[in-house]
Amino acid sequence: MSTQEIGFVRADLLPPRPAPQRSGSAIGWIRANLLATPMDVVLTVLAVALLLWSVPGMLSWLFFEAVWSGENREACLTMAQGGVQPDSWNGACWAFVGDRFQQFMFGRYPIEERWRPILVTVMFIGLLAPILTPRLPYKGWNALALFVVFPILAFFLLHGGTFGLERVETPLWGGLMVTLILSFVGIAVSLPVGILLALGRKSDLPVIRLFCVTFIEVIRGVPLITVLFMANVMLPLFLPTGWTIDNFLRALVGVALFASAYMAEVVRGGLQAIPKGQYEGADSLGLSYWQKIRLIIMPQALKLVIPGIVNTFIGLFKDTSLVSIIGMFDLLGIVRLNFTDTDWITPVTPITGLIFAGFIFWLFCFGMSRYSAFMESHLETGHKR
Amino acid sequence: MTDHAVTAPPAGRTLASYIYDPKFRGLFFQALTLAIVLIVGWWIFDNTTENLRRANTASGYGFLSGRAGFDIGQTLIPYTSDSTYGRAILVGFLNTLLVAFLGIITATIIGFIIGIGRLSHNWLIAKLCTVYVEIFRNIPVLLIIFFWYKGVLGALPQVRESLELPFSSYLNNRGLAFPKPIWGDGAILIPIALVIGIVAALAIARWAKARQAATGQQFRTVSTGLALIVGLPVLAFFLAGMPLTFDYPVAGRFNLTGGGNIAPEFVALYLALSFYTASFIAETIRAGIKGVPKGQSEAAGALGLQPSKITRLVVVPQALRIIIPPLTSQYLNLTKNSSLGVAVGFPELVSTGGTTMNQTGQAVEVVSIWLVVYLSISIATSLFMNWFNAKMALVER
Structure with missing residues (x-):
């Protein structure tokens, strides 16, 4: 050891370094976070240039130049096109959104009956808010009301035909209302069905496992639009001659089947993360299969996969926009329908409508993902290191 | 252990012993599932054949060889409305x-x-x-697809007011018209050279890895490989006598003719x-x-x-x-x-x-x-x- 040759030993002291920058001040923060290296300086300059180039134009298009009120398309046309705006004008046409707002929310639901969807919305919020607030008690009763009583009430309220309510057929439904109904039913069906499918896939019984695996893999392997086409075109073929099935129901079946298969895979991920000892422990206590799943396995597995479940919900919510391809008027469908409306046909109408619809979708999806992050930290019981 | 082993099973099993036997229950539920699936499947099949028979729709894949009769805007292989x-x-x-x-x-x-x-x-x-x-x-x-389609590409000018881009390209609301390359004789050499280049680059990478593992010497794999993959086709292009001409889009009175077109x-x-x-x-x-x-x-x-x-x-x-x-x-x-x-x-x-x-x-x-x-x-x-x-x-x- 002692004979080992030492390659390099510094003989002189290094020169002292300058005192570190104060990190508390604004200048210190800018130096550390924006201008740390020459590369960072270049990137910061590029980013600032991009922002200066895009943000003022966007803000002026969206807000300062935008038309906020107007009766018809003339408000959003330049003089050369036959409107009232100066020829160099270019801005958003929020007057269009304002004029059609009711339609974007309810579709062609009869105007004098629109208190019904509003009442349903109020009920929904009234039941959803307490279930989402972890502090409040009676979660079981709340869930029962939300997932069993509420859908039945909502169906009779929206569809009518009984209790003296006027009948409103589903082709008249539309707008955000349809998007929310499709998502709610998709979520309410996919969670239990997905859990059952996931259990079936992990089952010891080969026949049940085979059915579950086939269903999950086939549905997950194809695009949603083919599932919707299938539900739309083939469901009527599958039923006996003379039976008809509502278009809305067909879309619901397609969306629910699709969401269930994805949910099953998310839940399976949670099941696989549960240590074997938990199953064995439950068995050794003498619990039956369903007691074991209900009391021991699922509470742990579902908690693990909350982010995955919410991601599936978000995906489902976005995917409901596909029903506009099979001729239904959800939020995106009704916005697109208005592009061809002669009252509001202008060059800026389509993009304004799409930005509005995009903002609504974004609001819901972003809200869900924030809530999921909150729940994750709330349910954290210290398993992570 | 032995105490349990000697307990003989009862001679005749009661009904309850079957109900609580996990093996039997498993078999029973599987048989039940299979039966339900078969019955529903048969019901669907029966309804479908009945519905198809009433609608006078022939089943089978024979229709695939029938004449299509519709046009397709963008095709990678030759296709006309007379195709199948x-x-x-x-x-x-x-x-x-x-x-x-x-x-x-x-x-x-x-x-x-x-x-x-x-x-x-x-x-x-x-x-x-x-x-x-x-x-x-x-x-x-x-929504993003529509945003691009309606909002951005739909806002492009009409064909007659096409934006002129460099290299004789035109941008309008029917898409981007660009000079279409037409390969002449001998152009086949270029893809061959590309394949040879890729194979050679892979072989050199393998050899360099083996040599580094054995001797520790490093080799400039990336630059050599890039030179082979890019250089060989370029060399082939010049050797074949530059067999490339362009079909330029020409701005006519109402339309652009010739050239290639990328649809919006x-x-x-x-x-x-x-x-x-x-x-x-x-x-x-x-x-x-x-x-x-x-x-x-x-x-x-x-x-x-x-x-x-x-x-x-x-x-x-x-x-x-x-x-x-x-x-x-x-x-x-x-x-x-x-x-x-x-x-x-x-x-x-x-x-x-x-x-x-x-x-x-x-x-x-x-x-x-x-x-x-x-x-x-x-x-x-x-x-x-x-x-x-x-x-x-x-x-x-």
Whole structure:
């Protein structure tokens, strides 16, 4: 050891370094976070240039130049096109959104009956808010009301035909209302069905496992639009001659089947993360299969996969926009329908409508993902290191 | 132990002993499921044949050789309205593959940039990338397709007022017209040279790796490989006597004639799929890089590796193990989402299949073709994934 040759030993002291920058001040923060290296300086300059180039134009298009009120398309046309705006004008046409707002929310639901969807919305919020607030008690009763009583009430309220309510057929439904109904039913069906499918896939019984695996893999392997086409075109073929099935129901079946298969895979991920000892422990206590799943396995597995479940919900919510391809008027469908409306046909109408619809979708999806992050930290019981 | 072993089973089993026997219960429930599925399946089959018989629809795939009679805007293989339905569906399938292939490349590039940008120490860059991800992840892809199609590409000028771009290209609301390359005789040499270049580059990489493992000497694999892959085709191009001419688009009175044309439908679908999927890929990349423990890069730094080498040799190989599986599923999602081309009229598989279905009424057959094609793509991808996972898996004791 002692004979080992030492390659390099510094003989002189290094020169002292300058005192570190104060990190508390604004200048210190800018130096550390924006201008740390020459590369960072270049990137910061590029980013600032991009922002200066895009943000003022966007803000002026969206807000300062935008038309906020107007009766018809003339408000959003330049003089050369036959409107009232100066020829160099270019801005958003929020007057269009304002004029059609009711339609974007309810579709062609009869105007004098629109208190019904509003009442349903109020009920929904009234039941959803307490279930989402972890502090409040009676979660079981709340869930029962939300997932069993509420859908039945909502169906009779929206569809009518009984209790003296006027009948409103589903082709008249539309707008955000349809998007929310499709998502709610998709979520309410996919969670239990997905859990059952996931259990079936992990089952010891080969026949049940085979059915579950086939269903999950086939549905997950194809695009949603083919599932919707299938539900739309083939469901009527599958039923006996003379039976008809509502278009809305067909879309619901397609969306629910699709969401269930994805949910099953998310839940399976949670099941696989549960240590074997938990199953064995439950068995050794003498619990039956369903007691074991209900009391021991699922509470742990579902908690693990909350982010995955919410991601599936978000995906489902976005995917409901596909029903506009099979001729239904959800939020995106009704916005697109208005592009061809002669009252509001202008060059800026389509993009304004799409930005509005995009903002609504974004609001819901972003809200869900924030809530999921909150729940994750709330349910954290210290398993992570 | 022996105490239990000698207890003889009762001679005649009671009903209760069957009910509580897990084996018997398992068999019973499986038989029940099978029976229900068979009965429902038979009921559906019976109804379908009855419905088809009433609608006078012939079943079978004979319609595929019938004359299609509709035009397709963008085709990779020769196709006219006199071609068969089978060929129309094939054209759609190739278009699906084209948009998926190009979309995957673009989405990966954007996704990598955004994903790494979110991890940047530069506050502004990180925030900008976060804004990108949060916007595109939370909007339906169909809406983004319409945004490009209606909002951006629809706002382009009419054909007569086409924007003139460099290289005799024109941009208008019917798409981008560009000079179409026409390959002359001897052009076949170029792809041959490309294949030879790729094979040679792979062989050299193998040899260099083996040599480095044996002797420790390094070799400039990347630059040599690039030189081979790019240089050989260029050399072949000049050797063949530059067999390339262009068919330029000519601005006529009402229309552009000649040249190649990229339809706005294709551009809208391609851009939307790329931007949308990129936001998911960015999250995958970020999660993968964050998933490599900090101790790894610290240890590499302690060994004296340069920061660039730490990234290339220590962080990236480990991050890839985390990134590749979700990345593949994003690629698969992009491929499946390309079916949304039907909404803007881009002739991909679902679109040409849908037209065929409307014209012939062969719903069951067309849907079965869709299922088979998309499932084959999925299964091929998951087989590749299993192979890749097995190759990349941590070798543990």
